[in-house]
């Protein structure tokens with residue numbers, strides 16, 4: 421079947437067989453089977469599930485077993501490339517048209533579509549590409565031949581202006597239901613609030629009476645969430661270094677663990693992690709500082725050469741000596757499916773709640789315990805608020821509908837930042853619960869001492885008092901309206 425034509429109309433498919441034979445997985449994770457069957461039965465599907473749930477399989481497997489082609493719309497090259505590489509490795513006929521696709525390859529893909537009976541099972545494109553008349557013309561040909569199987573929208577929260585990552589071109593995806601109302605759509609996201617979900621469904625024009633929504637928990641019980649409080653006067657580097665060296669020492673000094681590691685040919689210092697910083701210059705300086713202290717750290721940001729980026733990324737993915745920790749700006753990690761990331765550290769407060777959740781979600785994709793530390797200071801909070809108000813001012817000078825749209829996006833970003841500040845300041849609630857409630861997730865969000873509050877609530881409150889800037893500072897801020905009350 422790989423690269424072949426999928427099932428013939430009316431043919432019954434054995435999805436368990438395909439899961440094992442093509443995707444090399446033993447069994448479905450909870451609810452994947454139901455989502456896949458809903459898609460195969462022709463329903464539109466909205467799937468919201470935690471980071472690393474396995475959302476991609478829910479449109480990839482139907483694409484392989486079903487008749488016709490699946491168009492996958494994805495916002496980022498890195499996300500596409502990662503999925504394409506693993507699908508190709510499984511022998512599936514997959515293609516992509518994006519800014520890096522050579523002209524000859526693009527022509528060949530379009531010729532395949534023009535035949536009306538494409539051999540390609542999955543075609544990954546950007547939302548911008550879907551706006552082109554030429555591409556739409558080719559899709560009409562495929563649709564006339566009844567071979568347009570389904571449309572998958574990855575990172576579907578980008579459709580909504582209420583989302584943290586709104587992309588105007590995503591809104592234009594309503595073209596699909598307008599032109600091909602009979603072609604099912606599946607929308608996947610890890611980060612949507614009630615409002616975003618509702619907006620996505622309306623914009624795409626999905627029929628609510630026939631839509632199958634799967635709202636899975638946002639909870640990642642194997643992740644341990646912790647806030648570490650700091651202020652500008654203190655450098656938190658030593659705190660982090662002590663923590664990391666302590667982890668190495670615990671692994672080395674535990675005889676059983678040490679033996680287990682050496683049997684697997686692993687090092688005590690192979691504790692893969694990501695440190696996110698807001699600024700490029702910090703990635704380089706921090707990585708160099710860590711190397712000086714004997715930690716295998718490499719920077720990663722858009723300003724590095726392609727060779728440097730490839731070297732750092734591949735060394736890290738392959739658990740190479742000297743490549744244990746990646747110090748990166750926030751785009752790093754999207755589409756990288758490294759399963760043994762044991763920690764994610766935010767060196768400063770990230771820009772949005774959703775960004776924090778997604779970045780922290782790069783940890784522990786193998787389901788094993790992993791830690792997510794966020795260093796929070798009120799000075800960082802203040803700087804983030806300042807940056808946002810400057811951007812808002814700049815936006816106010818724009819004109820017409822772009823300005824209105826920009827203002828709405830700003831309001832949403834401010835709300836998300838405020839929620840994140842509340843989360844950082846909170847000392848009276850479980851962090852898993854706070855995350856779930858931000859996303860309107862009513863499930864229980866289990867936490868087996870997997871957050872700083874559950875571990876020791878009194879200690880957490882004491883650390884906050886000690887670690888943050890003075891109360892005097894807070895009351896001045898409160899007077900100017902810049903200080904937010906606790907989230908919980």
Ligand SMILES: Nc1ncnc2c1ncn2[C@@H]1O[C@H](COP(=O)(O)OP(=O)(O)OP(=O)(O)O)[C@@H](O)[C@H]1O
Pocket residue numbers: 445446447448449452469470471472473474475476477609610755757781785
């Ligand atoms: N049934 C399964 N059994 C074992 N592994 C699976 C199964 N389904 C998916 N996976 C694996 O889980 C990992 C995460 O899957 P995927 O990249 O689709 O996550 P995701 O839900 O899109 O997460 P994110 O939002 O973080 O990108 C991948 O390595 C994938 O191969």
